[in-house]
Amino acid sequence: MALHEALATEQDSGAAGRQAPTALRVVHDTAGVDLAAAEDAARHFLKALGVLSDDENMRDTPGRMARAYAELFSPRDFALTTFPNDEGYDELVLARAIPFRSVCQHHLLPFVGTAHVGYLPGPRILGLSKLARTVEYFACRPQVQERLTKQIADWLQEQLDPKGVGVVIEAEHTCMTLRGVQAAGSSTVTSTLLGLLRHDPRSRAEFLALSGVNA
Template identity: 75%
Template sequence: MRVVPPSEGVDVVAAERAATAFLAAFGVPTDTGPTADTPRRMARAYAEMLSPRSFDLTTFANDEGYDELVLARGIPVHSVCEHHMLPFVGTAHVGFLPGERILGLSKLARVVELFARRPQVQERLTKQVADWLQTHLQPRGVGVVIEAEHMCMTLRGVRAGGTSTVTSSLLGCLRDDPRSRAEFLALTTSAGSYGAGGRHG
C-alpha cells in the first residue's frame, strides 16, 4: 500500500514573497547583505517542515503468531506549533501488540512523520498516529508516547527553557489490559522521563 500525503499545493515562490514582506515588517532588510537570500531559505525551510514524504506501508503476515509487544523507541519528532508556527521537537515511542500482520519497523517512524510535518498540536499528533496504526494495521493494541520541547514555550511567553510536554494515546489491549499497559509504560519510561501520570510539563 502506497501512502501519499494530501498535497495542498505548496507555492514556494509565493512563500518567498510573503517572507520578504514579513521580514520587512520587522525592519529586517533583505535587499543586500547576509539576509538577501533569507526569504528564499525561509520559504524552503517551511516547505520542508510542512511536507511529509510518501512511503510504502510494508506489512507481513504474522506467521509465527508473535503476540508480544513490538516497540520502536526514540523516533525523532519535528513539527510546527499551529498557534505560533514555531517548531517543537522531541521523540516518540510507538508500540503495538500484533494481530494477523506485523509492520516493517521503519514504517513506524514514517507514520510519525506523516502527521508531524504539518501545523500541529502535540495532543492531536499523538492520537492521529495511534488511530492511524489501529485502522491500517488492526493490531490487538497500540501505544504512542511523545515527549517534546515547544519553542513557543521556551523562546517566548513564559520562556521556560528545558520544559518538556508528554502526551500518550493507548488503544485496545494496551489501554484495557493492566499488564500490557504497565509493560508498555515501563518500557517507555526507561527510554526517557515519561511516567504513568500522562501529560505534564
C-alpha cells in the first residue's frame, strides 16, 4: 500500500503578509488493487481449508472477504492542516481515546483499541481532528502495534516540529485472544515519547497521567 503526500500553501488574501493554513494532502494510492483477483484467491483459500462456498449462504462470501480487506487497508484521504501558533501556546495538546482498528501483519487478524496522542506545540498547531486522521492513516495497513505507535509519533514530529510528541496505544489483538493462547480480555500497551515529553520528567508525567497511564 502506498500513500502520496502533496504540500499546498496559500496566502490569505484578506491580510497582507499573513499566511493561510498550510495543508499537507495525504492520499491513498489504490493502484494495484484488484478486487476480482482477491475474490478468486479468497475462494481458493476457503476451498483449501475445506470450506465450500458454492451454496446460497456462502456464494458471495469470497467477494465480501475481498471488499472487507480492501476497506481495512484503505485509509481515507485527508489534509493535514496546520496553523501558525501566533499566541505562542506552549502547553500540552492531547487527544485521548481515539478509536482505531488495524490488522496484525502476522495473522491478518484484526486488532482494535484506542490511541492517546499529544504534542507540545512549536511554531505551528494542528487541527484537532487531524490527530485522529493520522492514527487512521497509519493503522489502515498490516501492522504491529510497536511500529504503529512509533510511526504516528515520528510523522507528527516531522510535520509539526513540536517541542515534544507522545503516543500511547492500548489494543486487544484477536490473534492473541481468539487463537493460540486464547488470552481473552488481555490488552497490550505501547508508547513512544519524543522531545520534552521523553526527556523532561514533569512533561512526561503530565502526558502519561492525562493519558490515563501510570507514569
